[in-house]
Amino acid sequence: MDKDILKGILNNDHRTLSRVITQIIDNKDIYSRFYQDIYPYTQKAIRIGITGPPGAGKSTLIDQLIQAIIDNKKSVGVIAIDPTSPYTGGALLGDRVRMNKFTWNDSVFIRSMGSRGDLGGLAKRAQDVGDILAASGKDIVIFETVGVGQGEYDVIKAVDITVVVLVPESGDEVQLMKAGLIEIADFFVINKSDRPGATRLATSLKSLLHNNHGKFRLEPPVLNTIANIGTGTIELYNELFTHLKLMDDKGIITQKQLDRHRNRVFSLIQNKLLKEFWTSKRLVELEQHTKDVGSIKSSAYEIARQIMDATKHD
Ligand SMILES: Nc1nc2c(ncn2[C@@H]2O[C@H](COP(=O)(O)OP(=O)(O)OP(=O)(O)O)[C@@H](O)[C@H]2O)c(=O)[nH]1
Ligand SMILES: [Mg+2]
Known part of the structure; x- marks a missing residue:
């Protein structure tokens, strides 16, 4: 097949x-x-x-x-x-x-x-x-x-x-x-x-x-x-x-080929890491931190830190 x-x-x-x-x-x-x-x-x-x-x-x-x-x-x-x-x-x-x-x-x-x-x-x-x-x-x-x-x-x-x-x-x-x-x-x-x-x-x-x-x-x-x-x-x-x-x-074409090859590797890894990180559990957590105006008391930095810290205990 x-x-x-x-x-x-x-x-x-x-x-x-x-x-x-x-x-x-x-x-x-x-x-x-x-x-x-x-x-x-x-x-x-x-x-x-x-x-x-x-x-x-x-x-x-x-x-x-x-x-x-x-x-x-x-x-x-x-x-x-x-x-x-x-x-x-x-x-x-x-x-x-x-x-x-x-x-x-x-x-x-x-x-x-x-x-x-x-x-x-x-x-x-x-x-x-x-x-x-x-x-x-x-x-x-x-x-x-x-x-x-x-x-x-x-x-x-x-x-x-x-x-x-x-x-x-x-x-x-x-x-x-x-x-x-x-x-x-x-x-x-x-x-x-x-x-x-x-x-x-x-x-x-x-x-x-x-x-x-x-x-x-x-x-x-x-x-x-x-x-x-x-x-x-x-x-x-x-x-x-x-x-x-x-x-x-x-040599411009060769340079462009090299650049796009490098960019592809870069984004493949970036996307893979993102996909691995954003499990449904973490997406729910993000949702909870930002669900209404009252819930955005913490800075984005603080919420990011909390979500990332929580991952250490997963
Ligand atoms: N007057 C005139 N009309 C043209 C010319 N070239 C294309 N058209 C007409 O312009 C219209 C749009 O042409 P498309 O080839 O679909 O344009 P496009 O840039 O692919 O459009 P999108 O993909 O929708 O962004 C069509 O009706 C064509 O017949 C031209 O040189 N002169
Ligand atoms: Mg078109």
């Missing part, structure tokens, strides 16, 4: 992929050492993160990228993080995923997962799903997120290249700086460039990036696209891979 799952994944059997991914999204164990078994097959895929405000055209762009990828005889897996659907229930293809026309293609696997109600585990699950898609032999794994919560931010940091999609109305430089987009982006796309202001935003963004790029980072390219009619999308595909090559030559 275990070996069947592994074989199914490595043979790119989409039904097995679907089943295993559902288990990951529902936070169920597959079998012990599963991740150890697939690990050797997870390292080749290029991981691309695509983020930006709601409705910026991310899915439409990804749809165009998928076409370019299969036209170039490559394969792709897409994970769309959907803030509208609750985390449970493992949405199959959310309404927001517009890539349905590729459903029956062996080189394309698309899955959406909800982010709502998932406390802290979103990035872990998204990366695990990414590993399954990589192990199935997909050359490219794309993560789509709306740039909102910490969970989405963690997903988008754990990739080889982060693409930030803006629209002409996305605002001025100050707003972009405040939103933290300048720090996470390796690549900017200004979509909906059929609208006024696209050229102006591109020009001011380019000068902002030129003046701010750090010593070891490459200056992110800025590209204009009109995704719904396919304008600029072939250029986007080509530029993305050219830029990835430049990043790789500078």
Whole structure:
């Protein structure tokens, strides 16, 4: 049974992929050492993160990228993080995923997962799903997120290249700086460039990036696209891979891989310790300490100390 799952994944059997991914999204164990078994097959895929405000055209762009990828005889897996659907229930293809026309293609696997109600585990699950898609032999794994919560931010940091999609109305430089987009982006796309202001935003963004790029980072390219009619999308595909090559030559990709490996180990241990600590008994204790206004007489530090001290007598 275990070996069947592994074989199914490595043979790119989409039904097995679907089943295993559902288990990951529902936070169920597959079998012990599963991740150890697939690990050797997870390292080749290029991981691309695509983020930006709601409705910026991310899915439409990804749809165009998928076409370019299969036209170039490559394969792709897409994970769309959907803030509208609750985390449970493992949405199959959310309404927001517009890539349905590729459903029956062996080189394309698309899955959406909800982010709502998932406390802290979103990035872990998204990366695990990414590993399954990589192990199935997909050359490219794309993560789509709306740039909102910490969970989405963690997903988008754990990739080889982060693409930030803006629209002409996305605002001025100050707003972009405040939103933290300048720090996470390796690549900017200004979509909906059929609208006024696209050229102006591109020009001011380019000068902002030129003046701010750090010593070891490459200056992110800025590209204009009109995704719904396919304008600029072939250029986007080509530029993305050219830029990835430049990043790789500078050792940036390796550094990102090391960072995300380290972060994964760190959060696995952190989550395991937290889970072990917060037994139902201790959760009840916490509940008792904080159940009404009258009960919060002690400082948070004192309550923490009491709960931790009590553990010594367990
Ligand atoms: N005018 C114009 N409309 C576009 C363009 N690209 C996409 N759209 C439209 O914008 C709408 C939103 O596109 P999506 O691709 O769903 O955007 P998204 O960023 O994936 O949206 P969420 O996942 O909901 O955040 C759709 O109706 C698209 O057809 C564009 O370049 N110009
Ligand atoms: Mg979308």
